Each structure stands twice: as C-alpha cells, then as structure tokens.
Amino acid sequence: MCSALRSDPRDDAGLRVTIAGNAHAIRQALADLVTRPPLAGLCPADRGSAEIVLAEILNNIAEHAYAGRGGPIEICLSPEKAGIACTIADSGIGMPGGQLPHGDLNHVSEVSALSEGGYGWFLIRSLTADLHYHRRRNRNELRFRIVAGQ
Amino acid sequence: MRLVPNVSGDRLVIEVAEARIDAAVAIEFKERMRDLIKDAPERVVLELSKVGFLDSSGLGAVVAVMKLLAPERRLELAGLTPTVEKVFRLTRMDSVFVIHPAAPDVQRAAL
Numbered sequence: 263m264c265s266a267l268r269s270d271p272r273d274d275a276g277l278r279v280t281i282a283g284n285a286h287a288i289r290q291a292l293a294d295l296v297t298r299p300p301l302a303g304l305c306p307a308d309r310g311s312a313e314i315v316l317a318e319i320l321n322n323i324a325e326h327a328y329a330g331r332g333g334p335i336e337i338c339l340s341p342e343k344a345g346i347a348c349t350i351a352d353s354g355i356g357m358p359g360g361q362l363p364h365g366d367l368n369h370v371s372e373v374s375a376l377s378e379g380g381y382g383w384f385l386i387r388s389l390t391a392d393l394h395y396h397r398r399r400n401r402n403e404l405r406f407r408i409v410a411g412q
Numbered sequence: 413m414r415l416v417p418n419v420s421g422d423r424l425v426i427e428v429a430e431a432r433i434d435a436a437v438a439i440e441f442k443e444r445m446r447d448l449i450k451d452a453p454e455r456v457v458l459e460l461s462k463v464g465f466l467d468s469s470g471l472g473a474v475v476a477v478m479k480l481l482a483p484e485r486r487l488e489l490a491g492l493t494p495t496v497e498k499v500f501r502l503t504r505m506d507s508v509f510v511i512h513p514a515a516p517d518v519q520r521a522a523l
Contacts, residue, residue, distance in 0.1 A: 285436035310495035
C-alpha cells in the first residue's frame with residue numbers, strides 16, 4: 263500500500279491543460295498526464311486510480327456533454343497534502359436534471375443480465391472525495407479530490 | 413488493435429497485445445473478439461498481462477464478449493495488471509469472471 267506523495271520538490275507544481283474532447287485525444291492526454299507532476303508524484307496505485315477517474319470523466323464529457331461533436335476540456339490538477347485536487351470544465355450540455363448520476367452498481371449473478379455499461383460513475387464515486395458539480399454560464403465544472411493511499 | 417489467438421489444449425487463449433482497452437478502441441475490441449471467438453472451444457482465456465489500463469468502456473466490451481460466449485462457453489481472464497485488476501475488483505466483476513493469476517501456456521506457446 264502507498265501512503266503519501268513523494269517529496270520531490272517538482273511535484274509541488276500544479277498542471278493546467280486544455281485538451282480536445284474526443285476519445286483519441288483523451289487517450290493521448292492521459293498517457294501524457296501520468297508522466298508529469300502532480301500525477302507523476304503519486305505512487306503507482308494512486309496514479310492508477312487517478313487515471314481511471316480522469317478517463318471516466320473525460321470520456322463522459324466527450325460522449326455526453328459534447329455528444330461526440332468534440333469541444334475543449336480544461337483540466338486543472340493541484341497537489342495537496344494528501345492527494346490531488348482536480349477541476350475539469352467543459353462547454354457542452356449540462357448533466358440531466360443538473361445532477362450527477364448516482365452511479366449505483368446493480369449486482370446480478372446471471373451473465374445474461376450483466377450490464378455492458380454504466381460502470382463509469384460508480385468508479386468515479388468510488389475513487390474520489392468531495393465530488394461537486396455545478397453549471398454556470400453554459401459551462402460545466404466538476405471538482406473532486408484524489409486522496410492518496412485510499 | 414493486436415489480438416493474438418493461440419489454441420492451447422481445450423482452450424482458446426487470446427492475448428491482447430495492446431497497452432490499453434479504453435473508449436478509443438472498445439468497439440473495435442468487441443468486433444475483433446466477435447470474429448475470433450466464432451468457432452471457439454468451451455473455454456476462452458483473455459490474456460491481459462500487456463494491458464496496463466482498462467476503463468469502463470473496455471470493461472463493458474469484455475462483459476459483452478462474455479455474453480456472446482454464454483451460456484455454452486465462458487470467458488476467463490488471466491494476467492491482470494494492477495490498475496486493470498482494480499477496475500474488475502471495484503465493480504465486483506472479479507466475482508463474475510474466473511480470473512487466473514497468469515497464463516503460463518501463453519508464454520510457452522510464444523517460445
């Protein structure tokens with residue numbers, strides 16, 4: 263198990279990038295982000311969690327907020343004492359009902375009843391803390407924290 | 413997307429020779445797997461030791477392949493790397509799939 267950020271002073275640096283909201287650009291951005299501070303300063307298990315969360319949120323924006331038409335996504339990652347504070351913003355359509363999906367896991371034992379989708383928000387909620395969504399002036403903003411050692 | 417099939421005894425082992433199964437390739441993965449498993453034996457093992465990352469789209473594609481094989485045949489998984497294992501564990505898919513620590517037959521077949 264890992265517990266804390268490495269003490270490399272370069273890891274103090276936050277990161278702010280804007281990427282294109284499509285699956286291929288998101289794949290490239292994730293591969294790049296995990297090699298740079300602050301994500302590079304996390305231990306492998308926490309970095310894996312952060313990559314899962316970011317992949318789910320970014321692909322959700324590409325598929326739903328931008329509905330496959332593309333658009334810019336702003337990513338801001340700031341190191342904190344026990345993890346990473348994240349803000350993700352886009353200019354796509356808002357969450358249905360202005361609320362984040364619950365992301366409940368429907369447990370089934372029959373293979374034929376297994377769902378092929380709907381795991382994204384469950385993973386996001388499982389791996390983040392202080393998840394908040396708000397929409398203002400046609401802009402969606404999602405804030406959350408990745409807590410180290412969880 | 414590189415998927416490498418190997419018949420090993422009574423099993424079809426399909427090695428995923430890719431670093432990621434994600435939203436960018438999930439549909440392609442499902443379509444390629446559909447072709448590869450057409451005449452598959454009862455057991456199909458997906459060897460994932462080269463896959464460092466899988467997201468919910470990739471997970472959905474793996475579930476879809478399992479449903480294509482059921483009920484007569486089943487999909488087993490082998491060689492899960494830590495982040496991939498985490499996705500299967502958190503979503504409790506580790507209770508749905510037979511998961512092997514590694515697939516040594518794949519390595520032998522590759523020699």
